[in-house]
Amino acid sequence: MRKIILDTDIGVDDAFALAYAAKTQNILGITTVFGNVPVAQAVKNAKLFCREIGLDVPILRGCSRPLALPLHANATDVHGSDGLGDVLDNPFDDRAGNAVDFIIETVRAQPGEITLVAIGPLTNLACAMNQAPDIIPLVKEVIIMGGAFGTHGHAGNVTPHSEFNIWKDPHAADQLLSSALPVVILPLDVTHEVQISGEDIRELNQPVLTAISQGYLRYSLEKEGFEGMALHDTLTISWLNHPQWFTTVQSPVRVVTEGITLGQTLRKLTPLASRYDPFAHCRAQTLCLAVQATQVKQAFLHSLRLVN
Ligand SMILES: [Ca+2]
Numbered sequence: 062m063r064k065i066i067l068d069t070d071i072g073v074d075d076a077f078a079l080a081y082a083a084k085t086q087n088i089l090g091i092t093t094v095f096g097n098v099p100v101a102q103a104v105k106n107a108k109l110f111c112r113e114i115g116l117d118v119p120i121l122r123g124c125s126r127p128l129a130l131p132l133h134a135n136a137t138d139v140h141g142s143d144g145l146g147d148v149l150d151n152p153f154d155d156r157a158g159n160a161v162d163f164i165i166e167t168v169r170a171q172p173g174e175i176t177l178v179a180i181g182p183l184t185n186l187a188c189a190m191n192q193a194p195d196i197i198p199l200v201k202e203v204i205i206m207g208g209a210f211g212t213h214g215h216a217g218n219v220t221p222h223s224e225f226n227i228w229k230d231p232h233a234a235d236q237l238l239s240s241a242l243p244v245v246i247l248p249l250d251v252t253h254e255v256q257i258s259g260e261d262i263r264e265l266n267q268p269v270l271t272a273i274s275q276g277y278l279r280y281s282l283e284k285e286g287f288e289g290m291a292l293h294d295t296l297t298i299s300w301l302n303h304p305q306w307f308t309t310v311q312s313p314v315r316v317v318t319e320g321i322t323l324g325q326t327l328r329k330l331t332p333l334a335s336r337y338d339p340f341a342h343c344r345a346q347t348l349c350l351a352v353q354a355t356q357v358k359q360a361f362l363h364s365l366r367l368v369n
Contacts, residue, residue: 070096070181123160228324
């Protein structure tokens with residue numbers, strides 16, 4: 062069980078990741094960021110969902126916009142206007158402490174012990190790293206859901222080449238991935254491979270998860286002819302619990318920050334020396350490019366079925 066800070070733009074698959082993390086990891090705090098919803102709504106969602114699953118941890122408020130780009134539209138077509146399927150009354154306000162300060166102070170207080178798990182745009186992590194570069198060697202590891210490298214045709218979900226979390230703030234992602242921080246990347250290459258059905262969710266017998274996923278499932282049935290959802294963000298927690306079920310490669314990774322492939326994640330494909338190498342001085346990161354989907358899915362479902 063790791064000590065984790067979970068950084069989230071909490072929508073439906075984030076909520077599943079949070080429920081899984083609450084069962085299997087030691088969550089020190091939840092830091093929120095814009096993405097699926099505005100950050101104020103993310104704070105309210107985190108408060109509401111934590112009450113629903115009985116999780117009592119600090120909830121912090123992070124960045125409201127990308128480092129350099131204008132703020133794009135939210136993902137309300139998939140996640141509902143409130144990000145959690147528009148089915149729950151939310152009595153909470155959006156007041157919360159500073160997420161970037163929380164990350165910096167927690168890492169400094171427990172050097173070498175904190176795992177940062179990021180399942181939204183990477184803006185909070187980039188700001189923490191830029192504001193306090195002394196924390197870079199103190200972070201145990203960073204686990205992110207983001208990017209796409211083209212395995213099995215998984216190249217993008219918001220543009221043909223770009224994945225949502227990275228595309229929302231490509232500059233933050235490029236800074237993080239090309240830094241000295243050790244990052245494990247769970248891209249679409251693996252997250253799209255692990256799907257759960259509406260029946261799987263109903264059999265969990267967790268009313269809040271069933272309720273918030275109804276709109277998402279309807280959307281998938283209409284768009285893709287399958288009543289189900291990819292576990293996406295949840296795979297960061299699967300990696301912490303069962304890394305042996307993932308096939309990885311080590312490579313430096315950069316992110317395209319302009320042009321028609323904005324937000325595309327690139328790994329270095331040639332070992333040959335180049336006259337100009339944008340990957341020079343970037344450390345090799347860990348990319349997950351294949352997954353034993355059945356095992357990951359069954360372990361997730363088994364864990365959530367267990368009574369506290
Ligand atoms: Ca997310």
